[in-house]
Amino acid sequence: MPASFDRWWNGISLRAKITGVTVLLLTFGLAVAGAGTMSVLRGYLIDQTDAQIAAAYKALPANISIDDIQTFGDQSAGLIPYYVAAVDASGKIIDDNLTTSQASLRPVTSSLTLSHVIDLDGAITLSNASHTQEWRVITYPIRVDNGSAAATLLIGLSLSNVDSSVARFILIFFGFALAVIVFGAATTQLLVTSTFTPLREVEATAARFAAGDYTQRLGGATPNTEVGRLNRSLNTMLARIDRAFADRQRTVEQMRRFVGDASHELRTPLVSLRGYAELYRMGALQTPEEVAQAMDRIEREAIRMGTLVEDLLELARLDEAKPLRLAPVDLLPIARDAALDATASAPLRRITVVVPESLDAPAPAEQTPPSEGAPPAPAGTAAPRPISFAGATLARLRRRRPAANSVETAAPASLPIPDVGPIVLAEEDKIRQVITNLIGNAMRFTPPDSPIELAVEVDRVGGYGAISVVDHGEGIPPQLREKIFQRFWRADTSRTRDTGGSGLGLAIVAGIVANHHGHVEVVETPGGGATFRVSIPLLPREPDTESSTDAPAAAEEKAPRS
Structure with a gap:
């Protein structure tokens, strides 16, 4: 798997990588910003709901009874959206202000036992049995049955407004975030394309140089930029490679000419030596004078060839650059x-x-000026x-x-x-x-x-x-x-x-x-x-x-x- 991922990743162009990574980072940043803003907004709305519930409790009569609970807030008319209920010590609802048609919206209060209510500090969130409705409630202790039994008074508000506000915010934020991502991707692609234009020129120049056109050089980039410094370094490298190729070609040509000249210089004395040797073997040299003349020529050509070989050996030693x-x-x-x-x-x-x-x-001050023509x-x-x-x-x-x-x-x-x-x-x-x-x-x-x-x-x-x-x-x-x-x-x-x-x-x-x-x-x-x-x-x-x-x-x- 890692090897296949590396092959896939290395097969993507640099422009696509930069654009993709930029869009990914932009999306991740917007998602984090949206989630954080949504959490803060929901918390702020819930705090406002808690403040409304506390204000509603202060508006209740000092000694509220069960009959007051049923008449507090006409939920059927939708005029007062508060939920008011009395819960006994075991968490069972004694009575609330919901109608029969609204029974499915009733929150589950089984966890609100007397011991649990005593430990509560502030508002809590309750859901109905189907988890389709959430209520934000605050508990207050009361006495029922003519003061003979302890109970808990619940005053709450539905969180449907909060959820709708958060959902509306998510929708708006998603629309803006999508627009920002699209705009960022287009801008990044345009910027990367314009930025990489000199690099594409570098690529094209390198390809032409590799094809054999050693006169290719780079230019046009601002010297104080990274691409400009890269172009300057590459121009220096290309110039050195061009000189190296020229020196190599010149060396090869000199070597070929050297071998050809050396062969030509050695061929003449060797031909002379072979010619006189064949004349002697064939018996064409009859008189002592002819033999002496042939030996003299052989000796001269041998001396010349020896001198030439010594010179070649000296040049070879000089090329070795041995320490002097x-x-x-x-x-x-x-x-x-x-x-x-x-x-x-x-x-x-x-x-x-x-x-x-x-x-x-x-x-x-005492130097004599050079003479005319020197x-x-x-x-x-x-x-x-x-x-x-x-x-x-x-x-x-x-x-x-x-x-x-x-x-x-x-x-x-x-x-x-x-x-x-x-x-x-x-x-x-x-x-x-x-x-x-x-x-x-x-x-x-x-x-x-x-x-x-x-x-x-x-x-x-x-x-x-x-x-x-x-x-x-x-x-x-x-x-x-x-x-x-x-x-x-x-x-x-x-x-x-x-x-x-x-x-x-x-x-x-x-x-x-x-x-x-x-x-x-x-x-x-x-x-x-x-x-x-x-x-x-x-x-x-x-x-x-x-x-x-x-x-x-x-x-x-x-x-x-x-």
């Missing part, structure tokens, strides 16, 4: 080591490590400033071309080259890999004799240490600067794999920097070329201690400038 082994890392030695490694691999290229005058950010600062960092050294800007330094196969550390002639650069919180091997990938990218897409600068910077205001890899090649168009960090993306699809790479190096750079809570950006180098700037959060310093690298800078700021 963070430690204080100095960016200046990393820049110097990367420059030395690049010089060893490209002896004809000039690699320069650019060091600013001071690794501390200057005060806001790239804007990334979001969340301080405004860029020209890196000055030896009294020349970076653009002027590029005009000096020292001998090839040299690694320079540019610094002011009046200041010693600092031994300590900006200290960041990072994993050193990952940062070295980032700089190596960026230098390799710059060397791949610039002429062999084009210089490369590694600029070490620090932004105390933004809380970042940065290394910029500056080249002077063709540069990267603005519309492609966000795409170059995608996996397997190459700016020129017509390039061969010997020059174009696999398109994973910059994706690895972006993944490593993002795991360090930093950011990488590419801007245009003044005069032409591309500048890749990697920013890593600085190591938090103790508030009561000063770094040893700040002492020379502070001393320099206090000393007068020549």
